Structure formats: C-alpha cells, structure tokens
Amino acid sequence: MEFIDLKKQYRLYQEELEEAALRVLRSGRYILGPEVKELEEKLASFVGTKYAIGTSSGTDALLLILKALELGPQDAVITTPFTFVATAEVIRRVGARVIFADIDPETFLLTPETVSEALEKARQKGYQVRAVVAVSLFGLPAYLPELETFCDREGLWLIEDACQSLGAECAGRRSGSFGVASATSFFPAKPLGAYGDAGMVFTDDEGLAQKIKALRVHGQTERYLHQHQGLNARLDTLQAALLLVKFKHFSRELELRQEVAKRYRELLKDLPVEFQQVPEECYSVYAQFTLRVTKRDELANFLSEKGIPTAIHYPRPLHLQPAFEDLGYAQGELREAERLAQEVISLPMHPFLSKEDQEKIAAAIAAFYQEAL
C-alpha cells in the first residue's frame, strides 16, 4: 500500500502525459513556453482570480509575494507554527520577523482570535506587523473570510498559503482567491501535482501581478532592463504541459478524494480518534487525512508492521525548530500547536485508495486500540 500512489495515477494518464512531454521536447520552447500561459489562464479562471503566475515552486511563489509587497527587516509577519517549514522560512528570507500565533485545536488553523492575540502582543513589543500568512492546512481553507475582514480592519495584508489546498472552498470562494495574494504548490504529492517542483501565485491586483511576473525573471520588465532585484523562479514549460493534462482530470480526482475521506470518517467513527473538523461552509480537498490520536507513535509502529504507511505532519512545531531558536519561543508558549504535534498522524490518502485498503487500515487501527486501551 502506498501513502500517496503517484505511480498508479501516472499509469492512468500515461499516454496523454507522455504525448504532452514529447510535444514540449520537440517544440524547443522550454522556458515560459505557451503551456505556461495556458495553465495560468486556466487556473486563474478555476480559482477565481484575475491573475495567476507560474513559479518554480510553492516556496518561491510565497517568496515572490513577500518580495513584491516589499516586506523587509523593519516588518513582522504573523503565521502558524503548525505548518510545513517553507511558510515561515520565506518570511525570514526577506528579513522580516516571524510572529507565531497559536491554532484552533479542532481545525488546526489560525483564527481571527488567535491572530488577534498574537498581534496585540507583537504590537506591545513594538513590532511593526504588516501581514498574516494563513495556511489552508491539509486542504482546509477555513476562517479566511473572517481573517480577511480582520486584516482589513487592522491594516494588514492577508496572504493565503494555499500550497495544500488547490480546489478547496470556503463560503463559496475557492482557496487561492482570498487576501491580497496566495501561493500554491504543485509538488508531486499535492492535490494537483507536477513531476518535479512547481508552484503558482494568484492575485486580483494588477500591479502586484506585473511585479511578480518581473521578479520571477530577475526583475526584468523588458529585455535588458532589470527594474527590480529579482530571482529565477519561473515555472518550467514541461511541468506546465504535464499539469495541463492532470488538470483535465482534477475535478474527478477531487470527487474521489471526497469519497475516500467520507469512507474514512464512516469506518473510523466509533474509534477513539478525532478528525480535523471541516466547518459547514468549507470544502476540504484532503491533501492529507490527518487524525488526532493517543499513543500516536505506538500506533504508527503498529500500522507500519502491518504494511500500512503513515506520516506525521508535523512532529515539531516551527517555534521549537532549531532554525527558529533565535526568535526566543519557549516550550509551552503555543500549547495547541505543541499538543497537535504530539497527537497527529496522517493516513494514506489519494484519489485511488481502494475501499479494501481503507477497510484494512480501519481494522488495524481498531485492533491497535483494542489492545492498547
């Protein structure tokens, strides 16, 4: 059993994918070829923003947004400690201070309340907070309308880290369409995955879109004219062509993800596990199917012995990572994030997970708790 079965997915679309790759190889247009523009247009329309800019990764998409907003050493940015490291890493890359806010234990996400608390403390310490990066973790974009209102009121930019949530929705709007701009990732294991690294920025702001387009090609606005200090952060034509093929099947895959998640909820409902709560107005794409459990590490070992792969997203919250040590956070300061880090476990999750495999996983979890409790 695979945690995410990318080989199975490849076999399903093999002919179309190989045709698309060959077309690019034969075309000679490897950098910013027509497939990049086509993908940008299709995804902007899918997400519901005016602009989409293809990038070399989700990390670079986030970095480009922060650079385009000109955030720097004089600024502070609030984010969650319960995320993949890239979210906070890019804030430091532009020299800004990272302020971690705690999360809601049921949705695992920042809320206006936890952000407000962190904002107040940061302002008391004299930090100039300019933005909030909210992560739609495991595919769930909850609280974004409320965070948008909150950020507007406080004069902050809201940026959505939608690296795990392309296709998800909240209050009738797609993930990627909230705030000033958002970033997604096409890392192979993401809901819409490429065959290598790739990402995208979404925004409605024309000025920001133009600047990000320039920043991804060394700040170049016209040939030989470098208006900004940029970087090389373009989306490869080859990846765009492969993503266009996968995007054709994306809606169907999202439906299959819902079915798999629904079946997990049904199979596990009487067991001593807690699910990530999906508020009524939200639609998660279940980039991960993550549970809160007791005896997490023992459960992971038990499942592994039975040939069931699991993953821990994330075993150490960012405020307790060595790379962020200098920020001075102590153990116990962000309790919910710390508790989650001890209790979460992600189960195999992909659109092609069979009913039989899910039944096997549920039976193994039941057997573990029968013995353990």
Ligand SMILES: Cc1ncc(COP(=O)(O)O)c(C=O)c1O
């Ligand atoms: C929440 C989050 N932010 C940022 C990233 C960075 O994306 P990438 O791996 O494409 O650089 C990822 C994915 O890896 C992610 O899960």
